[in-house]
Amino acid sequence: MATSAIAHPLPAVTGFIHTLRIFGKETKYEFLKLMRTRSFSLSTIGFPVMFYVLFGIANRNAFTGNIHIAKYMLGGYACFGLIGAALFGIGVGLAGELAAGWLELKRASPMPVPAYLFAKCASAVAFGLIIVCILTAIAVSVGGVSLTSTELIKMLGMTIVGSISFASMGLLLALVIPANAATGIVNLIYLPMSFLSGLWMPLRFMPHWLQSVAPALPTYHLSQLMLSIFGYGDAISLATHWNALLGFTLVMLGLSWLIFHRKEQNA
Amino acid sequence: MPLNAIAYETEQLAAKTSVSAPQRPIATLTDITKHYGTTVALDGLSLSLHPGEVVALLGPNGAGKSTAVKLLLGLIAPTSGTSRVFGSDPREATTRTRVGAMLQVARVTETLRVREHLDLFRSYYPHPLSVAEIFRIAQLQGIEDRFFGQLSGGQKQRVLFALAICGNPDLIFLDEPTVGLDIEARRALWQQIRSLSAQGKTVLLTTHYLEEADALAHRIIVINKGRVIRVGTPAEIKRSNGGRTIRCRTRLSLEFLQTLPSVSNVEFNEGAVVVTATDAETVVRQMLLRDETLSDLEIASPALEDAFLALTKNQ
Numbered sequence: 001m002a003t004s005a006i007a008h009p010l011p012a013v014t015g016f017i018h019t020l021r022i023f024g025k026e027t028k029y030e031f032l033k034l035m036r037t038r039s040f041s042l043s044t045i046g047f048p049v050m051f052y053v054l055f056g057i058a059n060r061n062a063f064t065g066n067i068h069i070a071k072y073m074l075g076g077y078a079c080f081g082l083i084g085a086a087l088f089g090i091g092v093g094l095a096g097e098l099a100a101g102w103l104e105l106k107r108a109s110p111m112p113v114p115a116y117l118f119a120k121c122a123s124a125v126a127f128g129l130i131i132v133c134i135l136t137a138i139a140v141s142v143g144g145v146s147l148t149s150t151e152l153i154k155m156l157g158m159t160i161v162g163s164i165s166f167a168s169m170g171l172l173l174a175l176v177i178p179a180n181a182a183t184g185i186v187n188l189i190y191l192p193m194s195f196l197s198g199l200w201m202p203l204r205f206m207p208h209w210l211q212s213v214a215p216a217l218p219t220y221h222l223s224q225l226m227l228s229i230f231g232y233g234d235a236i237s238l239a240t241h242w243n244a245l246l247g248f249t250l251v252m253l254g255l256s257w258l259i260f261h262r263k264e265q266n267a
Numbered sequence: 268m269p270l271n272a273i274a275y276e277t278e279q280l281a282a283k284t285s286v287s288a289p290q291r292p293i294a295t296l297t298d299i300t301k302h303y304g305t306t307v308a309l310d311g312l313s314l315s316l317h318p319g320e321v322v323a324l325l326g327p328n329g330a331g332k333s334t335a336v337k338l339l340l341g342l343i344a345p346t347s348g349t350s351r352v353f354g355s356d357p358r359e360a361t362t363r364t365r366v367g368a369m370l371q372v373a374r375v376t377e378t379l380r381v382r383e384h385l386d387l388f389r390s391y392y393p394h395p396l397s398v399a400e401i402f403r404i405a406q407l408q409g410i411e412d413r414f415f416g417q418l419s420g421g422q423k424q425r426v427l428f429a430l431a432i433c434g435n436p437d438l439i440f441l442d443e444p445t446v447g448l449d450i451e452a453r454r455a456l457w458q459q460i461r462s463l464s465a466q467g468k469t470v471l472l473t474t475h476y477l478e479e480a481d482a483l484a485h486r487i488i489v490i491n492k493g494r495v496i497r498v499g500t501p502a503e504i505k506r507s508n509g510g511r512t513i514r515c516r517t518r519l520s521l522e523f524l525q526t527l528p529s530v531s532n533v534e535f536n537e538g539a540v541v542v543t544a545t546d547a548e549t550v551v552r553q554m555l556l557r558d559e560t561l562s563d564l565e566i567a568s569p570a571l572e573d574a575f576l577a578l579t580k581n582q
Contacts, residue, residue, distance in 0.1 A: 018393065025390045029383055036378035100374035108340040108370065110363040110391040110434070264343065265303075 019112065026111070026119035034089055034123055044088055045131055048081030051200070052135055052143075060144035067232050070143040075155075075227045076199040078135055082128030082159050083166045083219060087190050089127060090120050090170030092182040099179035121167040128163035129156060154229045162222045165245055168252035169218070175259045193219050203234075218248040290317050293469055294339055294357075294438060299348035301334055301493075308334040309345075310493035316438070321460060321470045323480035326490040327579050332473045335490070336440055339471070340368055352438065364392055367436035369427050369444055377416025381407055381426055384415060385433055392434030404459060405429035420447045428456065432463070439463060441472045445479060457483055477571040481505075491579045505569040507578075510545035515564040519557060527553050539563060 035041050052073060059069035097103045106116060132155060139145040147155075177185050194200065196213050197220035203211045214220040215236070221244040224233050228241075292315035301309040309331045316322055326332050337343045338350045341357030355362045376384070382398070389395040402408055405425045410418065415426065424447060431439055441460070445453040460483055463470055474480055480487055481501045489497040489504070497504060510531060516539050524533045524542055527550045532543040544550045547566055554561060 022390050025387050029379055029387050032383070033376050033378050096374065097376075101370060101372045102375055104342060105368065105370050105372055105430070107342055108363065108366075108368040108440075109388060109430075110360050112360060 019115070022112065023115045023118055026115045027122045030119040031123045031126055034093070034127065040088060040093075041127075044081070044085045044127060045134065047084065048077045048131055049134055049138065051080070052077045052138060055200075056139065057143050060142070068145065070139060071145045071147075071230055072202065072227065072232055074135055074139040074143070074145055075230060075232065076223055078132045078155065078159065079162060079197075079219065079223045079226050080194050080199045081131035081135065082124075082163050083194065083222070084190060085127035085131060086124040086163050086166035087170050087173065087186050088183070089124050090167050091173040091177070091186045094120060094171065094174035095177055095179040095182040098174060117171070120171075121164060124167045124170070125160050125163040128159045132156065132159045151229055155226065158222075158226050158229065161245075162226070165218070165222065165249045165252075168249050168256065172252045172256045172259070175256055175263065193217055196220075197223055199223055215244075218245060221245045221248075290319075292317050294352045294471075295350070296335060296338060296345075297349045297351070299335070299338060299345045299350065301331075301338070301343070302346045308493055309338075312348075312490065312494055314488055314495060314498075316469050316471060318437075318469055319464055319467045320485040321464045321472060321483050323484035323487045324471060324473045324490065325477070325480055325487055325575060330491045330579075331493040332490060333442070334493075336442065336471070336473060340366065340440060364434065365437045366440070367431040367434055367438075368440040368442075369431035370440075370442045371446070372427065375415050375423065375427070378414060380412050380414055381418070381429075382411045384426060385429060388430045389433045392436075394435055395433050396435045401429050401433050404432060406455060421449065421452045424448055424452075424456075428459070436468070438469045439471070441470060443474055444472070445474070445476065453479075477575060481571045489575065489578050497578055501571060504578075505571055505574050506545075507574055510543055511547040511569055512567045513542040513544065513547055513551055513554070513564070514539050514567070515554070515561050516540070517554060517558045517561045519554060519561075524550075524554070 056070050056073035056077065059073065062069040094103075103116075107113065136147065136152065136155070140147055173186060173189075174182070196210060197203075197217045198206075198214060199219065203214055221241040224236065224241050225238065225245065227233050228238060233241075294316040296312055296314050299309050299312045300307070312331065312335060314335070324332050324335065334343070338345055339352060339357055341350075341352070341359070341363060344358065350357055352362050353365055357363070357366070379387075385398060385401060389398070389401075396404075402411060405428050407422075407425055407429060410422055413422075415423065418426065424444065428441075428444060431441065444460075445456055448456065457479070460470055460472070464485075470483075472480070472483065484501060487497075487499060487501055487504050488495055497507070499507070510529065514536075519540070521533050521535065521540065524530060524540065527542075527544070529546040530542055530544045530550060532541075534541050542550060542554075551564070551566065
């Protein structure tokens, strides 16, 4: 005998302010958590800074044509840093929380899932901005790099765009990779991809057959957009680079959505 | 010859608060089937939860307990059948503002403090309990500012319990809540569960500690292979296994003992005779009359374990 449950009066849909508060707290604690996880924060911020200090500063007086090498490397390592923050912060972090059942507990609560995703993305952006600011400070003070305020603002804007774009890749990786292999696999993808996109060494110094791989990589397109702020971009049109980056982001998001739903069915 | 009689009784701790006459259910699973590919997790399962009661969901591993709980929490959708909580679909976020859950989590964010975890979870609910109240109920005084990673196993369980109740929910799911707790902590948590029920809240408990189900539950739902095989109070379920056991050393023969009224089983076990009978007093009286040398007498109430094993073995 199925007795129908009384329709208890549920609280009215919680207000916009209440939801905003949830988004805010979720983001705050996600950022705090990442900052306090020394293995993440020290390496994500430390590596690009270390590489730039080692390779970029040495080139403070080196020029090829109009290109100031130290400034070129600032663009490259800024991308390297913000991509790492997104892939490790989200790719590894979310994979772990998914595997541990923590995400399940949060989904059983009234937390709106967009708040969780927003928090992860916003934290990746925050780390990206921190890394780029530190690199810029080093470049301007010790690297002899001159940067106009327009260039700086555009750099920060591009950092935000790039962080969001690679956050979507982090999301897909977290859904696909087993949690205990996450760090290793992310490294195996992140490092070669960065190298082959010319983030460490300008492409022109690589053999031609390696150079041809670059346009297939989203990291290449992001770095070209970043370098074009300084006028150091390649011959391919900006529109092509934007389309490539946007297309990549949409593909990552679409695949994530599909895989998440398939996981739900089989959970 | 002095009689050595030891009577065991399943502990009745602070009496369970009585649940008033059956009220309309606040949560139901109606005729649920759930398939995962070719595996059938739930096969025509129906259950309902009423206000103020503590319900224990028992079953062997793989019986479908977690699937049933996930359906009620809105984490998954049924292949067929309906799941209703407070009259609505549990997949909607508004339904979950009245629900709290304590699930088994392998790793909780370790770099956040206890206070911070609670702050975040409290923000999800429209009318959460005050922080001081939560600390008191979950006995977190003194560890509010510790990082989760620095807590002991028992403290971690208490924090997870705090997260389940912080929103002052009307329906609470507890999945193996006392795993890894010592006796004191377990009894303290049982007290909290009883007080939740006394406030009119409903608790659905899954546990492998049958003693826990026996001590806490107003009703027990036994499921196996995706179906409900028995529903009843702990007493009803225990009785269904056929009475109490009388154990003693006696010179009376097994054949004679079989003829005593209400005896359902007689067997020899480690030098003692074990008689199962529903009317234990009559049987013991007869045995004592006929055998003055009877010794090592023990009368045990039926164990929930035995009833449970019998129920699930027959499937």
